[in-house]
Amino acid sequence: MDDKRRSLREAIAEYVRDGVSVAIEGFTAFICFAAGHEIIRQGRRNLTLIRMTPDLIYDQMVAAGVARKLVFSYLGNPGVGSLHCLRRALEKGMPAPLEFEEYSHYGMVGRYIAGASRLPFFPLRSYIGSDMPTVNTNIKFIESPYDHEMIAVVPPLNPDVAIIHAQRADKQGNTQLWGLLGMQKEVAFAAHKVIVVVEEIVEEAVIRADPNRTLIPGLIVDAVVQVPFGAHPSYVQGYYDRDNSFYLEWDVISRDPHRTQSWLDEWVYSVADHAAYVRKLGTDRLERLTPGHAPSSAVEYGAYQ
Amino acid sequence: MDDKRRSLREAIAEYVRDGVSVAIEGFTAFICFAAGHEIIRQGRRNLTLIRMTPDLIYDQMVAAGVARKLVFSYLGNPGVGSLHCLRRALEKGMPAPLEFEEYSHYGMVGRYIAGASRLPFFPLRSYIGSDMPTVNTNIKFIESPYDHEMIAVVPPLNPDVAIIHAQRADKQGNTQLWGLLGMQKEVAFAAHKVIVVVEEIVEEAVIRADPNRTLIPGLIVDAVVQVPFGAHPSYVQGYYDRDNSFYLEWDVISRDPHRTQSWLDEWVYSVADHAAYVRKLGTDRLERLTPGHAPSSAVEYGAYQ
C-alpha cells in the first residue's frame, strides 16, 4: 500500500493551489489551525473557503487575504461573539470584498451528503417561510411524487480539497476519530482531494482492531500528516481542551486590523511551522489544556477461524 | 428514568398485535430468532413482515402462518440456497398466498432512512433500466431541479414495530452494537415502537463511557429484553458465531412442509421460551460457536473539568 505520509508544507503545496475551494471542517472541534496557518504562510490567493462555522481560523485566513469567497452556515466566535475580520470584509469590504454563499447547518450537511453520495440534490425539512431561499437561489423546493408535498432541496457540494483533523490514522490514511463526528465523513467523501492531519500515526493493526471506529478510509485520502496540537486553539477529544483564553483574546485582537496583522506576523509568518508555533506556546500552556482520564472500555470483536 | 426491561413474552404480547407490520432487522447478523419464535408461539396472524433479507426466521414465521404480506429485497438462505417455505408461499400459495412488495437493498435502506427522518421520499441511483419499477409503482423517478436529471425515489417505510438484537443496552434501552451495523439504526428510528433484545443488560455508566458506540437511544425504545443467544442460529459479533450447520439443516427440513411443521413443533411450540430452546441446544453446541479473543483497544475521551 502507498505510504501517504507528508509534511504539512508538502501537502498544502501540492493540493491547495491558488483559486481552489477548500473545506477545513470539524464542528467547533478538531479545527485544523495548523493547515490554515500553513495556507497563509504559503501565500495562497483566491481560495473559496467552505466551512459551516468559519470560526477563528477563517477569520485569520480572510484577514491574511487568502480568500475570494466564503460558503458557511454560522458566522461566530463560538461562545464568545463576533468574527470581526469576517464582519469587516462582509460589512465594509475591508481589506477586500468577500463573496459569500449562505445556508443553514442542515443545508450545509445536506450539501456535503449529496456531494459524498453523487446525488443531484439532498431533500430536507428546512427553509420554509425563511428569506434564505430568496437570497440564495441554490435553495429550491420540489414536489414529492407521493403526497405532492413541497420539500426543500440543496445541491451537492464537492470541495476541491477537504482538510480533516483527527486523533489517529495509519500511514495509508485510514482514519479514526471519536468525540464530535460533525460532518467530517461527509465532507471527506465529497471532496476531490483529502488531507488528513492527525495527532498520532499508528500501525495499521490499531485501526483494524476497531473497524467501526474508522470514519475515513485511506482509499480517499491523498496525504496524511502528523501534527501534534495541530488543532490548537481548538481541541481534540481526549488529547487537549479548547484554549478558551485565545478565543477571548482573539475577540480583542481581531477588532483592530493592525493588531490582527501583528498577530499574524508573530504567530504565523514568523514561525516556520506548527511545531515552532507549539514551542512558542510553551509547555505550561499546553499542560493546562490536558484533560483527565476517561477511557472507553474495550469491546470484543471475536476471532473467527 | 423508566426501567424498560420486560420479558420477551411481555414485549411481544404488548407491541406485536395481530395485523401490525413488524421489522426484525439485522443484515445476515444479529437476527433475533428468539423474537420470531415468540411471535409464532403467541399465534399472531396477518402480520406484514418487513426485512431486507427474510432469512430463515421469516421462512419459519411464514410456515407458521403469522404473515399476510412480505416486504423484502433479497430472498435467500445466505450462502446456502433457497428459502423453501417462502418459495412455496410465493410460487404455489402454500400454505396460504402471501402478498409481497419488493425492492433492492439500497431501496429498502432508503425507505428506512426516509421513515427515520420524516422525509417524503429518498433519492438513490438505482432502478434505471430495471423492470422493478414496472412491477412496484412505489418506485418512481423525479427530476432534479438543478440539472434536470431523472433520479429514482422510494417512499418512507415506518414499521409499526422494529425488533433489533444487539450486544448490550442499559435498562432504559440505550443500545450499543458493534460489527455489522446494517440498517438497525435507521429502522429503529423509522418504527413506531422499538423492542431491543440484547445479550447483556449493562449499567448506564458502561454506555456513557463510549457514547460514539450508542446506536439507538433509550428515548425511542419501548422495551429492552435480555435474551442470551437470542440470535441463534444467526450470530452476534464477539459473542457467538453463526450456527452454519443449522442453516444447512434447514435447507433439507424446509423442503418438506411436514418436516417443517415437526421442526416448529419441537423447537418452537414445545419450548416455553428461548431459555428452554438454548438448554435444548446444549452447551456443547453453543461452546463450538464461541469465537476467540479479538478485543478493540480503549480510546480516551478525556475528563474535562
Added chain:
Amino acid sequence: MTTHDMHSDGAYTPAEMMIVAAARALAGVRTAFVGVGLPNIACNLARFTVAPNLELIYESGVYGAQPTRLPLSIGDPALVTGATSVMSMADLFAFYLQRGLVEVALLGGAQIDRFGNLNSSVIGSYSAPRIRLPGSGGACEIAINAQRVFYIMYLKRRAFVEHLDFTTTPGYLSGKNSRQELGIPGEGPQLVITDKALFDFSNDLREMQLVSLYPGVTLEQVDAEIGWPVKRAETLTEMSPPTPEELHLIRIELDSQGIYSKSRSE
C-alpha cells in the same frame, strides 16, 4: 466576588429570573434542543428541578449530555464525555430533529417580530449589511422541526421590532394559520422568555402577548422595549421570584462564575 455583588443581599439578577422562568417552563419535558449560555443553564436547572428526565440535545451531535462543567460552546468536549450518544450531525438533524423527537428547542436571535419570526442574519440589507450577524446555524430547521419553540431573549426595543430586516427563522409568519398552511411540521413558538416578562402566542392571530410580569417590573417598562403595541393576555400573572434552591443551583452548580447569570445588558 464582584460578579456576584447583586447576590449578597439575597436578591437576584434579571438574568437569573430569566433562567428560572425558562427552567420552570420545561417542567416534565423529555427532550430539549439546547444552545450555550442561558439556554444551557436553564435546561440544566430544569433537569435538577422540574424535569428530572430531561435529555439535552446539542446540534453538535450530542444526545443526553451531562456536562461536568459549564460548556464554553455547543461543541464543548465536556458535552461529549459521559453523554448517552454522540453521532454525526447528519444523524442528529435527520433522526432526532427532523423525525420530531425534539419536544422543545430554545432559541434566540437579534430581532423578533410580533408573530415570533426571527432574524439572526443581518441588520440592514442582506447584500450590504450594516451589521452582519451569525446567520441561521441550525435555527431555521430547528424552529421548523421541533415540536415547540421557546425563545430566550433580553427585552430590548432594538430586538423586539415591528419589521424584521430579514426572516432567518419562521415563527407564525403572518399569523393565524399561515405557518400550518405551508406545511411546517412543528407547532411553532410557544413562549418568549425575557429578563422582564413572559410572553406567549395563545390567541387566534398567533401574535405575541404578555402573560406574566416578573416581580417589580411594570407594564410601562415592558411596553417601552417593544416596537409595536404588544397585546396582553386577559389575565396577567406575576412570576414568582427564584426560590433559594433555584438560586443555589445556578450560583453553585451551574454558573459559579456568573458568566451568564450576572446581570448584563445583553
Added chain:
Amino acid sequence: MTTHDMHSDGAYTPAEMMIVAAARALAGVRTAFVGVGLPNIACNLARFTVAPNLELIYESGVYGAQPTRLPLSIGDPALVTGATSVMSMADLFAFYLQRGLVEVALLGGAQIDRFGNLNSSVIGSYSAPRIRLPGSGGACEIAINAQRVFYIMYLKRRAFVEHLDFTTTPGYLSGKNSRQELGIPGEGPQLVITDKALFDFSNDLREMQLVSLYPGVTLEQVDAEIGWPVKRAETLTEMSPPTPEELHLIRIELDSQGIYSKSRSE
C-alpha cells in the same frame, strides 16, 4: 479427500479455471465489490497474486476485509474482525458505491442476455412465478454505480438466454448507447467469466462476444450452452491454465475443503 479427487493427477476443475480467470481479470484493481462463493475466492486469489492492493468491499457494510476463513455469507463475522472499516449499509451504498469508488463489482444471476442484462428475480411471470429467485439484493444499484462489472456464471443454456423473464439488473439494455443515454453512471459489464470461456462486450453493439476459450473447450461446446448465436471477437485467444501457484493458493489457503472450487454443475 473425495472432493479433491480431480486434483490428484495435477489437473484442475472448471471451477478452479473460472476462479483463476476472474482473479487474473482483477490485475491492478484497487477496489472490488464482492459476493460470497466464487467471487470471494477469486478476489482473495487476486489479492495474493495480481492485485496486491485490492480492497474487498461487501454490501453488508465492510471495507478492506481480510477474512481469516472462507466466509459463509457476505455477512460473516470473519469479514468484520480485522477489517479496515465497518459501517452502516446506508454509508456503504451512498459513500462507496454511489460515489463511484467501486472499480469492479462481481455479480451473477439466473439468466443473462446478449447485452449483459441480468435476471435474478423470477423464472416465469413476475406475479405468478414458476421459480421465485432471490431478487435484486444490491445487484441493481451495484451494476448501475460500480465503474465496471464482471459477471461470474456457469455457462448453461438455461442461463444464457435470448430473452430474460425479468430484467432485475441493467447491462447494456438494448445495446449500443442505450445504457449511457439513460444516464447510468457506471460503464457497465466488461466481462462474463464462465467455467468454459471468457466473453466481453468490446464492440459497438455492446453485445456479448467470445474472446477466450479455456484449455480443452471447443467452440461447439460454448455455442451449445448459449441461447442465441453468440458473436466471436476477431481474434480468439486460449486462456492459459492455472499455474501451480494459483492452484496451491486456492486449494490450501482459500478453499481447502473445495466447497466452491470443486467441479459441480452449478
